[in-house]
Amino acid sequence: MKEGTNVSPCGALCPECAKYPAECAGCRSIEGRVYWLAYTGRAVCAVYECCVKGKNMRDCGACPALPCEKFTKDPTLSDKENAANLAKMLRRLKTE
Ligand code: SF4
Ligand code: SF4
Structure with a gap:
């Protein structure tokens, strides 16, 4: 499947x-x-490792x-922006 046409393990969309x-x-x-x-200090994203490799x-x-x-906070976002972003990711994971 073409990269970006489906959500990442965490619900992020790479093209965004x-x-x-x-x-x-x-x-x-x-x-x-x-x-x-x-x-x-990690070699692989903890979500990717747990979800794809582990489970x-x-x-x-x-x-x-x-x-x-x-699902740790994105330090480049405010708390409010981060919460909105997380909600969007969770919506995608539940509806895809
Ligand atoms: S514990 Fe569940 S929600 Fe958390 S990274 Fe692993 S698979 Fe994803
Ligand atoms: S946070 Fe991890 S699982 Fe989500 S897109 Fe980035 S590398 Fe992939």
Whole structure:
């Protein structure tokens, strides 16, 4: 399936990100090794690792723990913006 036509494991849509596609090929193409991990000390996104690698699921939509503690705040957003963004991601995961 073409990258960007489906939601990422966390509910994000890669084409909505300014880094896509020139600087990042998209979550599934890079298998969760996203650029901002440089600020976290992790090698792979915790959501991607748990959902795709750990539970062998395509996305978090069916997980009873959603949204779990791995859904951390985006530091580039205000609390209000982050909450709105998370709500949008969860809506996508529940309706896709
Ligand atoms: S790398 Fe992680 S946060 Fe980014 S789109 Fe993929 S699952 Fe979501
Ligand atoms: S615990 Fe569930 S909601 Fe959290 S990252 Fe893993 S699959 Fe997704």
